[in-house]
Amino acid sequence: MLFLEFAAAWDVYLAAAPFLPSRPAPPIGGCRRIEGVGAVADAFDLIVLDAYGVLHEGAEPYPAALEAFAALRARGKAVCVVTNAVTHAPGDVAARLTALGFPLDAGEVVSGRSLLPDLLAGEQDQGSGIMVLGSHTAPVQERFPQAIAQDWTAEALDRARGFLLIDTNGWMDDEPESRLGASLRANPRPLIVCNPDVTCPFLGKLSYEPGYFAFRLAAEIPDLPLRFLGKPYGAIYDRVAARFPGIARERILAVGDSPHTDVLGARSAGMAALLVESGLFRGRDTGRLLAECAILPDFIAPHL
Incomplete structure (x- = not known):
């Protein structure tokens, strides 16, 4: 697992405003x-x-x-x-x-x-060609056998029709971010992010969460087909x-x-x-x- 400084995470949250719901008026x-x-x-x-x-x-x-x-x-x-x-x-x-x-x-x-079954059921061939990325992917792949197992080689990433990013808990260095980002920059394809958090408190630190990757990438690739599922x-x-x-x-x-x-x-x-x-x-x-x-x-x- 990777960790962040608060300032880095906060800057990404502030810059993510174009990809978030509109701010409501202040409370009465x-x-x-x-x-x-x-x-x-x-x-x-x-x-x-x-x-x-x-x-x-x-x-x-x-x-x-x-x-x-x-x-x-x-x-x-x-x-x-x-x-x-x-x-x-x-x-x-x-x-x-x-x-x-x-x-x-x-x-x-x-x-x-909770939202994933309905989303993938509506996708072409129920997730066929979508690569599932995360630390515990087996339950999702059992539910959607048409999806493909994660493979971090450049060739496999480039062949995928899109990506389902469950978590970044297994990312121990910047290699996964670098490889996935390079593949999507070269050929923007659907990216479904189950966890929009940029960071969260963990073990007295602030963890690197999928939103930290996805919001920064979305700012680089305006036509990236990006879908978030959570808060x-x-x-x-x-x-x-x-x-x-x-x-x-x-x-x-x-x-x-x-x-x-x-x-x-x-x-x-x-x-x-x-x-x-x-x-x-x-x-x-x-x-x-x-x-x-x-x-x-x-x-x-x-x-x-």
Whole structure:
């Protein structure tokens, strides 16, 4: 796995604005600072939670998040984790979070992997000729046997009809970025990115995520057929709304640690947003960074 400095990741997020949903108007009444989700939970019927940076970091749950999650359950609040972590299927993510102390069933987790079957089913020959790239590709290839196995030789990359990028967890140097980028520059073909994150908190550092590669490449190749599946794009929020059809969007609060994914996605989808400072913004000047990106949440809290 590769890691980034905050400044490098933040610059990519700022430059990605042309490829993101339009920024919504600031919240009516401005942005309120609160102690945590419990302060406003009664105003909402569904709490949508990010995972990394909100509930946990790697295998370590945040103590405040464990307490807040238990309190939401005790209040009888509906909860749904919406994550850009797509290495594992939603059911596996639910099991992992349950083991960390956040009891969830598979139906309470939505990710870009949740959208993948519908997307590939609509593709020509259900993904035929699409190369699957990532650290755990076998489940996707079992589901879509017409897709082709990853092969990082230049010849194989050039033969592929397109690419499905699940994660960059196995990238240990700049060689994968260099080879895939060179192939797509020479011949732009579809690139499906399951995880639009540029970075996320991991092991006390900031990891290199697929968005760091994809947004930079998109700026270089204006005609690149690029498709993102996760936050902040609308399809993942439509999936949440479909899973909870009795709850109006204005009664949904989404909690996350990133303005460009969690806040922008939720507010663009008609939901309220709470930005927590336990993840990406930990130890940083939240006010200055929000002024730079002009993506404002309804609420800010130090943690869940």
